[in-house]
Amino acid sequence: MASRAAEVAVGVPALTPERSVTWPKRTKSRLANGLEIVLAESHSIPKFHGELFFRSGNAGVAHRAPALADLTATVLRTGTAKRTSRQIEEDLRSLGADLGTSAGADTSAISFAGLSEFAEPLLGLVNELAREASFPESEFERERRQKLEEVKLQRTQPGFLAGERLRKVLFGAHPYADVAPTPEQVAAYRRDDLLTIYRDFYTPENGLLLLVGDFDSAAMLAKIENVFGAWSGKKPAPPQTAAPANPRGRRVYLVHLPGSVQTQILAGSHAITRKHPDWVKLGLTNSLYGGAFNSRLVMNIREDKGYTYSPRSGVSPLRQHGYFSVSAAVRNDVVAASLTEIFYEMDRLRSLPVPEAELADAQNYLSGVFSMGVATQDGLLSQLSTVALNELPDDYLETYRTKVRALTPDDLLQTARKYLDSPNLQIVAVGDRAQIESQAALFGDLEVFDAQGNKLPA
């Protein structure tokens, strides 16, 4: 904190000896048709959680239109060869199940959770959706019209507008640049596009089935073989895309949202993927910077200065290119002051080694929070999917804490210099132009856009 000396607590009880974290044994298998399987038992409640991933998403069809894989996932649940949309929803309810279908940039997924006593019928329904979805014309039309209203609505949300602009700025001509379609692109979606995506992406060779919960792994594996064994289909060719240019020099992008009573700041730069050897180092550096309540940025612009409620930083690990970003929704009159502190804290980590005690606190934080994944079925599922989708080593969960604890102040200094790229940070500010333009312009050459994405005259 800049203006007020921190006081220390008196009489704090010491930590007792740590109990080791035992990650459950994973059962890994691959069916003859290529479907990869990962199972882990967790008997906290008589339920199970699952996810059937396909390793292709919106980026794989970006040449056709943005978010097409997402609409494919949405319409997927509205009919199969055997069941109507209404039957599907009622059958899910009768199994006590929740089911979601979605696609991100790199994957498409059917996520589900249900009572262990109904595991087999739920897997049967998931199998039907993955293999026999019928994409009824009327359902497609409805979802397309829904999507049209959604894309209009998104353009009134400061958080969406900031994220959309940053992705365009960081990724240029790469498919990761476009997170949402225009209304015209939605109007041009065709049912045939969805059928093509479904045929190409939703195949066992392209698939990964993860299950975590209250079951016996051997018996579950037999059920899976029984349900999914007869499926067949090849992996699609991976999309060939040129690496995006890494923007040089600070620039500012103002998205003008008239009448805003607050400014959404989002700034970022290219970073790394999950597979990169620096990933753990960057995770720890980020948690010191703005990734935890106790981080420097939160202490500074929230707890000391009161500029914002919700500052945070993070690393978004897209499959081909990750990026680092920092965000805060701040009072209109402190946009320049907030950006100054955002850079100050970044530059401090780039210039001065982190004190040993602060490093130890951050190491404890990151390893403790990581281990909390073991306490719930969906927490464990999320950890296992990170490992499997990124093809991380089998002992990733077991060795993560050791890796975090081995890092030194010098490691963090080097990491901050590489990836908290303050000289090249791209700054997005969403707010009322009249109130913030002169403040934002202090930080670099400035371009202004309206909420529809049109460039406005300077």
Added chain:
Amino acid sequence: VNRFQLPVEHTKLPNGLQVVVAPDANAPVVTVGVYYKIGFRLEPQGRSGFAHLFEHMMFQGSANAPKMQHIKLINSSGGTLNGSTHYDVTNYYQAVPSNALERVLWLEADRMRALKVDDENLRNQRDVVKEEVRVNVLNQPYGGFPWLDLPPVAFRNWANAHNFYGDFTDLDAASLADVQSFFKTYYVPNNAVLLILGDVKPDEGFTLAKRHFADIPAGPAPKFADPAEPEQKEERRGDVLEKFGTLPAMAIGYTMPKRRTAEWHAMALLDQALHGGRAGRIHRDLVLEKQIAVEADGGIDDLFGYNGPTQMVTRILHKPEYSSEATLAAFDEVIREVQQKGIGSHELDQLKVKWRSDYYATLEGGAMPKYGLMHLLACFTLFDGEPQLVNSILEGFLAVVPQEIQSGAQKYLRNENRAIVFRKPEAAAKEAA
């Protein structure tokens, strides 16, 4: 049917603090919560938003843990923490590796015993809270809709009808004296429950609770204003301008029966029949079939966690080509059908399976491990004096019969028992004018 039971032990310290322990050694993680029986409903008049502002102040320092030390000590022990303000309770909670249990209890006891804050802390958190209100309400499309819009239309008692996030003039008027007085009145051990869940043995939990909390003096029992509502005899309606969003919206709220009555169980299942996701009748009818609405969802918020008047609320964003009245007429048709025909036993059976499955999920997870279990145990202890209800309350829902659902629909889903707020996009309102 697999009936899932959890071990729960409960005691009360001489100063009135209730202590609940729910052991589970599956993971080396312990969740600790302290719940105080005061929420935004009964905050002082002229001080709207104060209960929530006060919640922020509880992170600003106590006698032996100055500003930021609570947060620093939890994070550096490998844990996460938060607090939240509800209608009738305010909670503070943390999930940590179980070797930090005593440290967490020490911290919670220190701030229950002696909050130590100053004017600078108050100014700082008032600024933070205003940015919270801006990011969640004032600078968001449909911000605060309908949770802040509906109460002033639906209710007549200030306790139920005021702005729970706080008018900025009231937040500005809040003083350090108000903070101290609120703390002395409501944050006494005899108005609280301590919960320790996860990797802890009951004896160990009780011993540590005594060690750190037993010497905190009890205070006078807080006096609570009566939140009862006068009888409603007419449908109530109101309008709110939508500054950013493009779609017209409406919210319809029906006042619900008192908690833990047979009617309450029936209405909870009817709520699922109406609002249970894509299978729910309202979404199915308005979004999927008639395609009038873009979004139609809702329900009884925090069913177990309120202790005064509450509503079942439906939230609808509809296409501009349908008028508000046409949209409402379509909604009314769904309500009329359930009043006239009830729901079949087959549908009720499905709802019960889903209810049971959702209940188990609540017990396991939430904002952090065992958050849902903590919340239920706290509310059953503070409102009912019976934490063991967590193991038996499911039975009441599974015993509901179709006739009770139809009677509930006829009694509670009447126009004279509802309020409607129309949230009208500013752009469209200007065109019409």
